[in-house]
Amino acid sequence: MTTTSGPTGRAMPENDTPPGGPEVASSPPLLQLRGISKHFGAVEALKYVDLDVPAGQVTALIGDNGAGKSTLIKAIAGIYPPSSGEIFWEGQRVSLHSPRAAEELGIATVYQDLALCDNLDIVQNMYLGHEASKRLTLDEITMELETRRVLTELSVFTVRSVRQLVGSLSGGQRQAIAVARAVMHESKLVIMDEPTAALGVTQTAQVLELITRLASRGIAVLVISHNLNDVFTVADRIAVMYLGTLVECGPIANYDTTRAVELITTGAGARADG
Amino acid sequence: MTSSDGTVTEVRSESADAPGVFESLWRKVRSGEASLLPILLGLAVLVIYFQVRNSVFLSAGNLTNLFVQATIFILLAMAETWLLLLGEIDLSVGYVAALGATTAVILLDAQFHWPWYLALLAAIAVTTSIGVLQGFIIIKLRLPSFIVTLAGLLGWEGVLIFFVDRQGTGGTIPVQEKVLYDLVNGNLSPLATWIFTAASLAIFCWSILRKDQSRRASGLESVPFAVTIMKVAALVVAGIILVLIFNTNRGTFTVLRGMPYAIPVDFVMLTAGGFILTRTKAGRYIYAIGGNPEAARRAGINVDRYRLLAFSLTGVTAGVAGLIYASRLGGISDGVDGGNLVLLAVASAVIGGTSLFGGRGKIIHAVIGGMVIASIYNGMALINMSAATQFIATALVLLVAVAMDSVARRSTASR
Numbered sequence: 018m019t020t021t022s023g024p025t026g027r028a029m030p031e032n033d034t035p036p037g038g039p040e041v042a043s044s045p046p047l048l049q050l051r052g053i054s055k056h057f058g059a060v061e062a063l064k065y066v067d068l069d070v071p072a073g074q075v076t077a078l079i080g081d082n083g084a085g086k087s088t089l090i091k092a093i094a095g096i097y098p099p100s101s102g103e104i105f106w107e108g109q110r111v112s113l114h115s116p117r118a119a120e121e122l123g124i125a126t127v128y129q130d131l132a133l134c135d136n137l138d139i140v141q142n143m144y145l146g147h148e149a150s151k152r153l154t155l156d157e158i159t160m161e162l163e164t165r166r167v168l169t170e171l172s173v174f175t176v177r178s179v180r181q182l183v184g185s186l187s188g189g190q191r192q193a194i195a196v197a198r199a200v201m202h203e204s205k206l207v208i209m210d211e212p213t214a215a216l217g218v219t220q221t222a223q224v225l226e227l228i229t230r231l232a233s234r235g236i237a238v239l240v241i242s243h244n245l246n247d248v249f250t251v252a253d254r255i256a257v258m259y260l261g262t263l264v265e266c267g268p269i270a271n272y273d274t275t276r277a278v279e280l281i282t283t284g285a286g287a288r289a290d291g
Numbered sequence: 292m293t294s295s296d297g298t299v300t301e302v303r304s305e306s307a308d309a310p311g312v313f314e315s316l317w318r319k320v321r322s323g324e325a326s327l328l329p330i331l332l333g334l335a336v337l338v339i340y341f342q343v344r345n346s347v348f349l350s351a352g353n354l355t356n357l358f359v360q361a362t363i364f365i366l367l368a369m370a371e372t373w374l375l376l377l378g379e380i381d382l383s384v385g386y387v388a389a390l391g392a393t394t395a396v397i398l399l400d401a402q403f404h405w406p407w408y409l410a411l412l413a414a415i416a417v418t419t420s421i422g423v424l425q426g427f428i429i430i431k432l433r434l435p436s437f438i439v440t441l442a443g444l445l446g447w448e449g450v451l452i453f454f455v456d457r458q459g460t461g462g463t464i465p466v467q468e469k470v471l472y473d474l475v476n477g478n479l480s481p482l483a484t485w486i487f488t489a490a491s492l493a494i495f496c497w498s499i500l501r502k503d504q505s506r507r508a509s510g511l512e513s514v515p516f517a518v519t520i521m522k523v524a525a526l527v528v529a530g531i532i533l534v535l536i537f538n539t540n541r542g543t544f545t546v547l548r549g550m551p552y553a554i555p556v557d558f559v560m561l562t563a564g565g566f567i568l569t570r571t572k573a574g575r576y577i578y579a580i581g582g583n584p585e586a587a588r589r590a591g592i593n594v595d596r597y598r599l600l601a602f603s604l605t606g607v608t609a610g611v612a613g614l615i616y617a618s619r620l621g622g623i624s625d626g627v628d629g630g631n632l633v634l635l636a637v638a639s640a641v642i643g644g645t646s647l648f649g650g651r652g653k654i655i656h657a658v659i660g661g662m663v664i665a666s667i668y669n670g671m672a673l674i675n676m677s678a679a680t681q682f683i684a685t686a687l688v689l690l691v692a693v694a695m696d697s698v699a700r701r702s703t704a705s706r
Contacts, residue, residue: 116591135582135583135650136581136651137575137579158505165511
């Protein structure tokens with residue numbers, strides 16, 4: 018079994034040496050977390066978390082409520098900088114002290130509530146905060162062409178027009194727009210928090226399709242999900258969290274639903290594969 | 292509509308065939324995206340009604356008067372629009388405008404005798420500073436704009452009374468300086484009226500055609516060329532009609548012709564405001580913040596900075612409105628009803644189609660709404676309706692407009 022981390026109490030890695038996981042041959046994984054801890058006062062939300070997120074693969078982060086999944090992705094997104102531990106990006110040690118710093122590295126986060134403006138159209142939402150301009154005025158033509166290109170490339174859905182207001186889109190379409198916006202700005206890692214939580218069956222399928230497509234384009238995807246069906250549909254790797262620790266992490270082939278549920282509920286990683 | 296099997300489906304732009312145009316127009320009307328259409332129809336109904344009741348309504352003299360009457364509502368509504376777009380409101384805007392006008396009138400008085408341009412600039416500087424101050428308090432202390440500007444409504448009236456009464460001219464300071472007086476009461480010469488209108492039309496039509504052309508050149512589908520041409524033609528016809536109205540002699544004893552200066556003032560404010568809102572990042576961010584402040588913040592937008600910008604733009608616009616107001620009344624008095632003014636300003640903006648809930652609206656809505664309010668006041672006076680009826684009619688129009696706003700908002704949100 019290829020786990021990159023054992024149960025709790027694992028020793029911290031050596032200083033400043035980019036560690037290579039067992040499954041890495043030449044280049045290190047895109048993102049490596051080593052010994053990440055996060056305290057909120059006396060509460061230890063994350064305890065020595067080690068995690069590798071390789072490019073071109075979908076890593077699913079699963080765990081029960083309060084297991085620390087959200088805290089972990091917020092640490093990666095620069096919202097809650099970790100109390101201790103090291104983060105390596107493309108083998109280089111980095112500090113993710115702010116959302117802006119994470120964004121500049123190429124980390125994009127799609128939150129559960131999507132953060133779209135219903136009163137703006139698709140193009141305007143896609144470029145919000147990153148508008149293209151020409152001679153001090155907005156360059157609508159470039160933005161519209163580029164939006165159409167990205168949406169066509171990722172095509173999982175049809176929209177009437179890219180000038181349609183986002184408020185008039187369906188849940189799946191909105192999710193797709195949020196994801197497309199995340200990948201448009203040259204993101205290398207896309208983090209998604211429960212992307213299918215509020216969606217119906219068809220729309221869920223569309224979003225899962227989109228996730229697979231992102232990975233096939235060489236983008237690293239880290240997705241939080243409660244839905245094990247979804248996880249086993251899209252994920253290449255699985256990482257299980259239990260009470261702030263990362264109990265196991267490895268290729269999806271090493272797991273089945275029963276084992277995943279057991280890990281989520283008991284955190285016991287000692288049992289052999291079924 | 293959607294395909295879940297992962298086949299590559301094309302992202303289409305607005306369909307270009309003629310039935311598609313009407314279909315998409317209807318969809319826009321229903322979702323509140325094309326809010327101009329219903330209110331223009333409403334305005335037409337009002338105009339027809341008043342014209343049938345009193346044929347003076349559509350005379351050149353009365354129409355010119357109507358445009359001038361509308362200016363104060365239009366400008367104050369524009370001032371309010373900046374904040375309504377953010378989901379905020381400014382209840383003090385009437386007194387702030389009056390305070391700006393007071394500044395100008397006092398500085399132009401014999402006692403100080405400032406040159407007119409400095410006095411007018413000082414007036415706008417005062418209203419802008421007040422806008423920034425109120426905005427700063429609202430943003431930094433996280434107070435509701437409703438309450439802070441309600442305090443402004445009371446406080447600035449006090450300041451106004453203090454300064455007006457201190458002049459010792461019996462509670463009224465007259466406008467004696469020519470430029471400020473002519474702002475409303477003076478006219479462009481008929482030739483200048485033609486030149487100004489032609490130049491404005493040229494700019495507008497050029498910008499419409501250029502946008503259309505560059506979309507076509509980039510391979511983006513757009514409305515059929517015939518529709519663009521129709522739009523341009525309609526603008527030109529409207530411009531010519533306006534000039535003919537303004538250039539008709541409306542004097543009884545002397546010849547009185549030409550466009551009142553107030554119209555170019557409206558036009559400049561409309562163009563500048565429209566430019567900021569549709570062509571610049573600042574405008575885009577104001578819409579974004581009004582629609583979803585959290586989304587704007589996460590997109591890296593400095594939300595507080597753009598909110599403060601909107602408050603200052605409200606101040607600038609209120610300053611211009613105040614000057615027009617003083618010019619029209621021929622002075623400023625301590626009895627200015629800023630409370631009523633602000634209510635009519637908000638009503639104008641909302642009647643025109645700007646949402647009270649933030650994120651939706653345009654500067655042009657202020658113009659249409661201001662025209663509707665002015666038409667009601669003007670027309671009701673012509674057919675000798677009582678003040679009571681005027682108030683009730685305005686209230687009904689406002690209620691209908693707000694109801695439409697709410698319906699449009701729900702139809703977008705419910706899908």
